[in-house]
Every structure is written in structure tokens, then in C-alpha cells.
Amino acid sequence: MLSKNNSIVLSKLKYRDNDLIVKCYTEQRGVVSYLLRGVLKSKKGLSKTVYYQELSQLEIEENYKPNQSLHFIKETKFNYIYKSLHTNIYKSAIVLFIAEILSNVLKEEEQNTDLFHFLSAALQYLDNEDQFANFHLLFLLKLTRYLGFLPENLDNDHAFFNLESGVFEASNHGIYSVSGENLTLLKRLLGTSFDALHTLTISSRQRQEFLNMLLYYFELHLGSFKKPKSLQVLNEVFR
Numbered sequence: 713m714l715s716k717n718n719s720i721v722l723s724k725l726k727y728r729d730n731d732l733i734v735k736c737y738t739e740q741r742g743v744v745s746y747l748l749r750g751v752l753k754s755k756k757g758l759s760k761t762v763y764y765q766e767l768s769q770l771e772i773e774e775n776y777k778p779n780q781s782l783h784f785i786k787e788t789k790f791n792y793i794y795k796s797l798h799t800n801i802y803k804s805a806i807v808l809f810i811a812e813i814l815s816n817v818l819k820e821e822e823q824n825t826d827l828f829h830f831l832s833a834a835l836q837y838l839d840n841e842d843q844f845a846n847f848h849l850l851f852l853l854k855l856t857r858y859l860g861f862l863p864e865n866l867d868n869d870h871a872f873f874n875l876e877s878g879v880f881e882a883s884n885h886g887i888y889s890v891s892g893e894n895l896t897l898l899k900r901l902l903g904t905s906f907d908a909l910h911t912l913t914i915s916s917r918q919r920q921e922f923l924n925m926l927l928y929y930f931e932l933h934l935g936s937f938k939k940p941k942s943l944q945v946l947n948e949v950f951r
Contacts, residue, residue, distance in 0.1 A: 715776060717739060717741065717772050718738065718771055718828070719770045720736060720738075720828070721765065721767060722735045722736060722818065723812075724766075730751070730752045731749050732761065733782065734764050735815060736770070737814065737828065741776070742823060743819060744774075744776070744783055744821065746772075746784060746785050747782040748785060749784075763788045765798050767810065769791040769836075770790060771790075771791045772785050773787040792836060794835075794839045796839055801949065802950070803844065805942070805945055805949040809945075809946045812940040813852070813855075813940055814831070816936075816938060817937065824858065827858040834906065837906045845919065845950055846914065849923060849926065850906060852927075852930070853898075853902070853926065856930075856933075863898065864878060864879045864880065871883075872884055872885070872889045872890065873889070873890040873895055874889055875928060876888040878929075878933070888932075890925060894922050897922050927940075
């Protein structure tokens with residue numbers, strides 16, 4: 713049955729000689745993978761691949777059949793056309809990093825419109841923003857809400873944060889306890905919106921240390937989480 717579905721591209725993979733498998737996070741069905749047959753065979757087909765860059769926002773007319781692992785696309789158009797996300801080298805590094813994270817952590821084939829709208833709005837914010845070096849930090853922190861392990865903010869006056877339990881604590885509980893600069897930055901970001909992110913000024917060292925802490929937090933709460941390969945490129949770009 714043909715239906716329309718708003719989608720965000722997570723990844724694409726060449727399949728056989730001329731096909732692509734495109735994985736999307738969709739508004740109506742969560743994670744869906746599409747098979748694009750013969751798209752790499754001709755110039756006309758290759759021109760269509762511009763739609764399937766990482767994190768592109770699309771409206772897809774799909775032929776979706778339950779109980780199939782791969783589905784088919786009849787027609788695609790942009791739902792939102794980015795101005796700078798795929799052309800600015802710094803934003804492109806963030807895009808590749810976030811796309812790899814999302815492709816890793818989003819598994820559910822079910823509707824979650826709140827998560828979809830969060831992703832869509834956050835990416836549009838990044839596209840339009842001039843000061844964005846810390847965007848990925850706040851993005852990952854806000855993403856934890858939808859993944860089920862947002863840090864509890866009830867007692868954030870405490871001197872430690874426990875990465876394993878996800879709560880602020882009054883005393884140090886060993887290797888999972890965070891304090892110092894990372895704790896201060898965590899508390900500040902928990903009370904920050906994307907619109908106020910430009911007021912945050914930190915060094916590249918602080919940025920990398922906090923990002924490493926966040927990725928460890930993801931590892932502790934998501935058993936299958938893998939550190940993204942694009943992390944090194946991201947750190948190089950924002951040195």
C-alpha cells in the first residue's frame with residue numbers, strides 16, 4: 713500500500729552493483745530501511761542519491777509492507793532544504809557524527825513522533841546557527857530523554873554525578889562518579905536550550921573531555937552502543 717511518511721536519513725549502504733539500502737528514522741514507523749533498486753546504474757538514478765545524504769529531511773511516498781525488512785520508495789522530495797548543513801565543513805563533521813550515533817542507537821520500528829520532531833527541529837536549528845561548536849554536546853544530552861536515561865535533575869546541587877545510576881549524589885562512588893569541570897558543564901547544559909547555547913564558551917579540551925564522558929554514559933546505558941568511528945574527525949575539526 714502506498715503512503716506518505718516524513719523521514720530523516722540515518723545511513724546509506726551500497727548493495728550489489730547498482731542498488732542502495734537507505735535507513736531512515738520516520739515519523740510514522742520509527743526505523744525503516746528502503747531498497748533503491750538500480751539507483752546507481754544511470755545518471756538519472758545517480759541524481760536521485762542527493763536526497764539520501766545523512767540527516768536529509770524527506771517526504772517519502774513509500775510502498776510499505778508489514779513483516780518485510782526492506783521497503784520501497786515510489787517518490788521522494790525534500791521536506792526541508794538545508795542551507796549549510798551539508799556544505800559547511802564543520803557542520804558536516806557534526807552531521808556525520810550524529811548520523812552515526814543515531815544509526816547506532818535507534819532500533820525501534822514503531823512510531824515516536826516526539827523523538828522525530830525533536831530530531832527535525834534540532835537539525836534545522838543547526839542548519840541556521842552560526843555558533844554551533846557545542847551543538848553535539850547538548851544534542852546528545854537531550855537525546856537521552858528519548859532513550860530513557862536522561863540525568864535526574866532533582867538534586868543537581870550535589871557534588872557528584874553517577875554515570876551508572878544517572879543521578880546526582882552527595883558523595884564519590886568510585887569510577888562512575890563525575891566531578892569538577894565535567895560536572896559543572898553537565899549541570900549548565902541540563903538547564904540550557906538550543907537557543908541559549910551560544911552563551912556557552914568552553915575550550916576544545918573541555919569539549920572533548922565532556923564528549924568522552926557523554927559517550928561513556930551512552931555505553932553504560934545502551935549495551936550495544938559502539939563509539940562512533942567519526943569521533944576522531946569531529947575532534948580534529950573542533951580542535
